[in-house]
Every structure is written in structure tokens, then in C-alpha cells.
Amino acid sequence: MTxxxxxxxxxxxxxxxxxxxxxxxIDTDRIIPAxxxxxxxxxxxxxxxxADDRAERPGEHPLDRAEVQGxxxxxxxxxxxxxxxxxxxxxxxMRWGIxxxxxxxxxxxxxxNCLALGIPCFTASHDAxxxxxxxxxxxxxxxxxxxxxxxxxxxxxxxxxxxELQAGPRQMLLTGQWDATSQLLAHxxxxxxxxxxxxxxxxx
Amino acid sequence: xxxxTLYDKVWDLHxxxxxxxxxxxxxxxxxxxHEVTSPQAFAALKDLGLSxxxxxxxxxxxxxxxxxxxxxxxxxxxLAEEMLATLEANCAAHGITLHGLGSGRQGIVHVIAPELGxxxxxxxxxxxxxxTSTHGAFGAIAFGIGTSQVRDVLxxxxxxxxxxxxxxxxxxxQLQSGVYAKDLVLHVIRTLGVKGGVGYAYxxxxxxxxxxxxxxxxxxxxxxxxxxxxxGYVNPDAVTFAYLQGRPCAPSGEAWxxxxxxxxxxxxxxxxxxxDEVRFDAxxxxxxxxxxxxxxxxxxxxxxxxxxEQVDPDERPLAEEAYRYMDLRPGAPIAGTPVxxxxxxxxxxxxxxxxxxxxxxxxxxxxxxxxxxxxVPGSEQVAAAAEAEGLDQVxxxxxxxxxxxxxxxxxxxxxxxxxxxxxSASSSNRNFKxxxxxxxxxxxxxxxxxxxxxAIAGQVSxxxxxxxx
Numbered sequence: 001m002t003x004x005x006x007x008x009x010x011x012x013x014x015x016x017x018x019x020x021x022x023x024x025x026i027d028t029d030r031i032i033p034a035x036x037x038x039x040x041x042x043x044x045x046x047x048x049x050x051a052d053d054r055a056e057r058p059g060e061h062p063l064d065r066a067e068v069q070g071x072x073x074x075x076x077x078x079x080x081x082x083x084x085x086x087x088x089x090x091x092x093x094m095r096w097g098i099x100x101x102x103x104x105x106x107x108x109x110x111x112x113n114c115l116a117l118g119i120p121c122f123t124a125s126h127d128a129x130x131x132x133x134x135x136x137x138x139x140x141x142x143x144x145x146x147x148x149x150x151x152x153x154x155x156x157x158x159x160x161x162x163x164e165l166q167a168g169p170r171q172m173l174l175t176g177q178w179d180a181t182s183q184l185l186a187h188x189x190x191x192x193x194x195x196x197x198x199x200x201x202x203x204x
Numbered sequence: 205x206x207x208x209t210l211y212d213k214v215w216d217l218h219x220x221x222x223x224x225x226x227x228x229x230x231x232x233x234x235x236x237x238h239e240v241t242s243p244q245a246f247a248a249l250k251d252l253g254l255s256x257x258x259x260x261x262x263x264x265x266x267x268x269x270x271x272x273x274x275x276x277x278x279x280x281x282x283l284a285e286e287m288l289a290t291l292e293a294n295c296a297a298h299g300i301t302l303h304g305l306g307s308g309r310q311g312i313v314h315v316i317a318p319e320l321g322x323x324x325x326x327x328x329x330x331x332x333x334x335x336t337s338t339h340g341a342f343g344a345i346a347f348g349i350g351t352s353q354v355r356d357v358l359x360x361x362x363x364x365x366x367x368x369x370x371x372x373x374x375x376x377x378q379l380q381s382g383v384y385a386k387d388l389v390l391h392v393i394r395t396l397g398v399k400g401g402v403g404y405a406y407x408x409x410x411x412x413x414x415x416x417x418x419x420x421x422x423x424x425x426x427x428x429x430x431x432x433x434x435x436g437y438v439n440p441d442a443v444t445f446a447y448l449q450g451r452p453c454a455p456s457g458e459a460w461x462x463x464x465x466x467x468x469x470x471x472x473x474x475x476x477x478x479x480d481e482v483r484f485d486a487x488x489x490x491x492x493x494x495x496x497x498x499x500x501x502x503x504x505x506x507x508x509x510x511x512x513e514q515v516d517p518d519e520r521p522l523a524e525e526a527y528r529y530m531d532l533r534p535g536a537p538i539a540g541t542p543v544x545x546x547x548x549x550x551x552x553x554x555x556x557x558x559x560x561x562x563x564x565x566x567x568x569x570x571x572x573x574x575x576x577x578x579x580v581p582g583s584e585q586v587a588a589a590a591e592a593e594g595l596d597q598v599x600x601x602x603x604x605x606x607x608x609x610x611x612x613x614x615x616x617x618x619x620x621x622x623x624x625x626x627x628s629a630s631s632s633n634r635n636f637k638x639x640x641x642x643x644x645x646x647x648x649x650x651x652x653x654x655x656x657x658x659a660i661a662g663q664v665s666x667x668x669x670x671x672x673x
Binding site: 023024025027029030033034035037038039040041042052053055056078079082083084085086087088090105107108109112113116117167168169171172175177178179180181183184185187190191194195197198199200201203204 | 217218219220221223224225226227229231233240241243244247252254268269281283284286287290324326327332333334336347348349350351352353355356359360361362363364366398399402403429430432434455459462463466498518519521522525615616617634636637638639641643644
């Protein structure tokens with residue numbers, strides 16, 4: 001298990017290897033089963049990511065294959081991260097080593113949770129994701145580079161896939177402003193003006 | 205682009221600023237917290253040296269980890285005890301109201317906020333729980349958030365958000381007897397898919413929605429997220445106002461009249477523009493049961509498990525995974541499927557009217573031999589109201605266990621869980637693999653009345669055959 005430092009500052013891309021977890025509608029209960037939510041810190045979650053799926057097929061789950069140990073890119077299919085809003089799911093993936101995700105589509109809350117951690121969720125067409133997954137199946141230990149500007153994935157052998165990343169999140173990641181807290185705190189006066197105009201906070 | 209909808213109006217009223225990344229800073233009117241998704245947020249606040257900006261706008265309760273047999277402290281599970289103790293300490297340190305065990309107001313967060321009158325039309329409501337969409341039943345914009353966002357709301361009473369599109373789901377006609385809001389929402393998800401709502405807020409409207417009680421509207425909006433829609437809502441009307449009047453946190457006196465006038469003005473007007481509209485006919489919906497591993501894999505109780513040919517080609521891999529996991533045969537009737545455990549409760553269906561509907565089926569009948577059946581009220585108030593009308597006696601006489609309030613076997617963070625390959629009939633909201641506490645356990649989602657019918661028969665049964673005509 002790798003434990004590289006957690007994302008900080010501007011996020012421009014990564015170099016490394018990828019792991020494919022194929023399938024549509026993979027929910028956050030599968031990414032991190034509820035029993036592991038009994039914790040008051042996120043620290044130990046990396047070891048429990050996909051715990052039940054991995055136990056079902058000991059040693060055969062994509063995350064357990066020797067050639068992807070240390071991988072930092074996760075490649076998925078449609079509606080990844082649906083269901084529960086638990087941030088424990090991206091936290092577990094991040095603490096396992098994941099720093100970016102490529103998929104056909106993502107559930108919204110999961111997408112936002114990843115962004116808040118500095119993890120870009122790139123999208124690509126169905127066909128592009130299938131071809132990327134096929135290329136990774138043929139060369140699972142492939143070294144690759146993922147960039148945000150322009151959003152793309154390039155294998156060391158030159159194969160390339162263009163990716164999409166929403167303009168707002170892309171800008172936030174590239175400038176290191178993906179952690180919203182400081183931005184939100186910068187508008188205290190505007191916030192109180194908004195509150196003063198809300199009937200339900202002012203006796204209607 | 206939508207215009208003039210309740211969603212647009214509430215969004216505009218809560219806009220604080222436009223942020224550099226293109227998202228909007230949105231003021232949060234009501235922030236609800238619980239023991240599972242808040243401890244790391246408080247820890248992050250401490251690390252950053254920040255305080256809670258508006259502690260009076262955050263309300264806490266404990267629900268996910270509480271045992272439903274004995275709630276004596278300390279809990280037998282030291283991890284659960286640590287989580288509650290941490291919540292208690294955080295609330296005390298920051299001056300946040302906590303509706304704790306035995307307060308008379310504890311319960312599932314999405315049950316207690318409405319019953320206390322905390323949830324009101326026109327609010328933005330956020331909570332570290334995806335079923336926050338429930339509060340949209342009041343004409344609020346309510347959505348689930350992650351723990352980093354819980355931290356942000358605590359620190360700034362606001363969130364960085366992108367605006368959603370608005371889809372109106374217009375439901376004509378009336379639901380048949382024995383068909384409930386749960387069946388309606390399972391039907392919607394079955395039709396539009398679990399990804400169909402991604403990027404949308406769902407506005408539920410039309411004659412069938414107007415006729416629903418507030419508790420039914422909460423069931424409906426609760427599961428908007430299972431259809432991919434981060435929030436769902438119903439425009440406020442006389443039903444909403446009648447529910448709210450007299451609740452502890454609702455306005456009173458002259459403020460009540462002003463509130464009703466404002467609330468009324470928020471509803472989507474006749475000129476409202478929607479990004480999309482889908483129409484449904486309530487009368488054609490049967491009691492609905494899931495057969496698979498997503499809430500979109502649902503069928504009428506009088507239907508058969510779809511064969512691969514009947515499934516959209518895109519959905520076939522998931523259907524094959526569901527056949528294997530559920531061990532249900534394509535083409536077989538879902539009615540008659542034997543069950544092991546029957547669970548009535550959750551933020552979807554743990555309110556008084558849900559228990560009344562289930563009790564109407566259980567009354568004078570008995571749970572089939574070998575079936576474990578239990579009822580978990582959604583809150584201490586629901587439990588007290590149900591006991592006042594003798595529903596606990598109806599259930600226990602029929603062989604159901606009557607438990608203490610909490611989330612229980614909806615997600616099995618407490619001791620209530622499936623064992624091995626057990627299959628449950630459950631009034632909860634998710635049939636994901638492993639959801640109810642066993643990595644191989646299986647879940648059939650259905651209405652509380654249908655769960656009661658399954659408990660009596662020991663198998664999936666059409667509740668319409670057990671109700672008086």
C-alpha cells in the first residue's frame with residue numbers, strides 16, 4: 001500500500017499507473033461498506049476500500065492485482081459513486097492512493113466530494129472509456145500521464161485519449177482553489193446581507 | 205434554462221456571491237447534522253482554527269448508530285459510543301442544539317426536522333446525508349453533502365454549489381388503494397433510471413401529488429436521490445401549511461399569516477419554464493418491488509423478473525449481475541419469492557402513517573413461521589404517537605418486534621443486520637449489494653404495507669389482496 005502525500009495546492013495532473021474498476025452504478029456502499037463508517041477520523045479507510053467486493057473474490061479484485069499496486073488513476077464506467085453521500089468513499093480511494101478518476105459519468109455528490117479533496121473526475125464518451133479500459137487490460141502496468149490542461153491521458157507508448165473536465169472544477173484545481181472554505185469565508189458581509197433579506201430569518 | 209420555478213426563486217434568494225471557479229456561494233438556511241458524517245468536519249474546523257458561524261442554524265440528532273433494542277449508555281459497541289460521545293462534545297463546545305436519546309425529540313434526522321417544524325418552505329436545507337432530499341416535500345431546496353461541505357457550512361453557513369436543471373414530473377390521476385408514495389417513486393425510478401435525474405432537481409406536481417399527505421410527499425422526495433436527482437421538491441400548498449401549523453419551530457400569530465403568504469408566493473407559477481417534463485399516470489401504478497441491486501430494478505408485484513431480452517441493452521450487464529447476486533430467475537413471478545427478514549422503518553417509511561398502513565395489514569393476522577419481522581419507528585415522537593393509538597400492540601400481537609427509533613437495518617450501522625444470504629422485505633431506500641449489513645445479504649424494496657404483507661405470508665405478496673375493498 002502506498003501512502004503518498006494527500007493533494008495540496010494546484011493540481012495539474014499525475015504520472016503513474018491506472019486501475020480499472022469496471023461496471024455501471026457502483027455505489028458508495030460498495031466503495032466503503034457502512035460498517036467502516038464507525039470512525040471519527042478518515043485515517044484508516046484506505047485499507048477498507050471495496051472491502052466486500054474484494055473479500056468476495058480474494059486476490060482477484062482489480063485493486064488486489066500486483067501490477068496495479070501504487071496506481072493513482074482509477075478508471076470506471078457510468079454513474080460511479082451513486083447512493084450515499086458519504087465522503088468516506090472518496091477518502092478511502094484517496095487513502096488507497098487514487099488521485100484522479102476517469103469515467104463515463106459520476107453521481108453528483110461523489111463528484112463534489114472528490115473536488116473538495118482535490119481529486120479531478122474526468123469524463124469521456126462510452127466508446128473512449130471502453131477503448132481506454134481495453135488498452136489497460138492489454139497493458140495493466142502501463143505508465144501514463146494525465147493532464148488537466150488540456151484534459152487528456154497519454155500512455156508512455158504514445159496512445160492518447162482526450163478527456164473532459166468541467167471548466168469550473170478544472171479552473172479550481174489548476175489554481176489550487178479547489179478547497180472552497182477560504183473562498184466562502186471571504187464574503188462575510190454579503191452573507192449577512194443575504195440572511196437579512198430572508199423572510200424566515202427575520203420574523204417573516 | 206428553467207425560470208420562475210420554486211427552485212429558481214429559492215436559489216436566487218440564497219445567492220451570496222459568484223465564486224472564482226464559476227460556482228455560486230449559496231446561503232444555507234438549515235443545517236442538520238448527525239454522528240456519522242460530522243466528526244471529521246468538526247476536527248477540520250479545529251485544525252483550521254475556525255468557529256461555527258451560525259450555531260443557531262445547525263441542529264443535531266443521533267440516528268445511524270443507535271441500537272434499537274436497548275439504548276442504555278454506554279452502548280455495547282464502543283465505536284458507536286465514541287461516535288455519539290464525540291457528537292455530544294462537539295455540540296456542547298459549539299452551542300449546537302442536540303436532540304439526544306430520551307429527549308422526546310430524537311430520531312432519524314429526516315423525520316425529526318419536519319416534525320419539529322424546522323423544515324419550512326423556501327429554505328435551503330443541507331445535511332451530510334443523501335436523503336436530505338426528503339425536506340423538499342415542503343418546498344425547500346434540500347440536498348445531501350459530504351463531510352468537507354459539512355465543514356464549510358459550519359464555518360461559513362454557505363456552500364459552493366452549481367445550479368441544477370429542473371425537470372417537472374407531472375403525475376395525473378390518483379393512486380389505487382394499496383398503492384403508496386413508495387410505489388410511485390419506485391415506479392418513477394424504474395422508468396427514468398437511477399442515472400436519469402443526474403444534473404436535475406425533480407419537481408413533483410400534478411393532481412396525484414396534490415392529493416398526497418405531507419408524509420407521503422416526504423417518502424417521494426426522499427428517494428429523488430435514488431433516481432440520481434440530488435433534490436426533489438413539491439410546491440407548498442394548503443397541505444403543507446396544515447402540517448406545519450402549531451409545530452414547535454413553525455411561526456405563529458401574525459408571523460404565521462405573513463409566512464403563509466410568502467410560502468405561497470414561492471410555488472412554481474403557471475408561467476414557470478422547466479428544462480424538461482415527464483408525465484406519469486398514477487392510476488396505472490401497481491405495488492412495486494425491486495428484484496435487483498439498484499432501486500431502478502423494480503417491477504409491479506404482478507409482474508415477472510425481466511428476462512435479459514426485456515432489459516435495455518445498456519442495462520444488461522447490471523441485470524446479469526443482479527440475477528447472480530439475488531439468485532432470482534429471469535421470467536419468474538416476483539410474488540411468491542420467500543423472504544427471511546421483514547423491516548419496517550427508515551427515513552423513507554418510518555413515519556406514523558407508514559406504521560398505520562403496515563398495522564392495517566398486520567391487525568388480526570400473524571407473521572409466518574420462521575420470519576423475523578420488526579418495526580423501527582422513525583423518531584421518539586413517531587413511537588409515542590403510534591403507542592398512543594395502540595399500534596405497538598397490534599404489531600407485537602401479530603409477531604413483529606417493536607423497537608426503539610433509529611436508522612437501523614436501512615444501512616445496518618447498528619446491530620440490526622442481515623446474516624449471510626438472508627433476503628429481506630424492506631421499507632427502506634437502497635437494495636445495493638451488502639447494504640443491509642451482510643456482504644451477501646439481499647434486499648427487496650417495497651412499501652411498509654407490502655412489507656407487512658410479506659411478513660404475514662412469508663413471501664412477496666400483493667397487499668391489495670389483504671386490504672378491505
